[in-house]
Amino acid sequence: MSDSRMLILPGSASPNGSDRYRLVYDAIVAEAARRGVECRLFRFPGQDGQASGELSFVSALEASLTVLREFMPCSVLGRSFGCSVALGLAAMNAVS
Secondary structure (H helix, E strand, O other), X not given: XXXXXXXXXXXXXXXXXXXXXXXXXXXXXXXXXXXXXXXXXXXXXXXXXXXXXXXXXXXXXXHHHHHHHHHOOOEEEEOOHXXXXXXXXXXXXXXX
């Protein structure tokens, strides 16, 4: 992993939206911590209620790019919708 840091890009459902999703992300973060990896679990615009914006590929890509630049160097882990966003970042040469 790049400098033992990982940005997690979730699916379109909020990582805090249900117990099932929360458990998945808790397990990923716990395992990463066990391996000495610092994680940042990102939430896209629109995942924290209407006031946080509207979820779209473009809004997710733009917001992720901003966070990625602040958190670099790091690896990126995409889950579901987050995979598409991660590929978009790679296409922009934002990640290697």
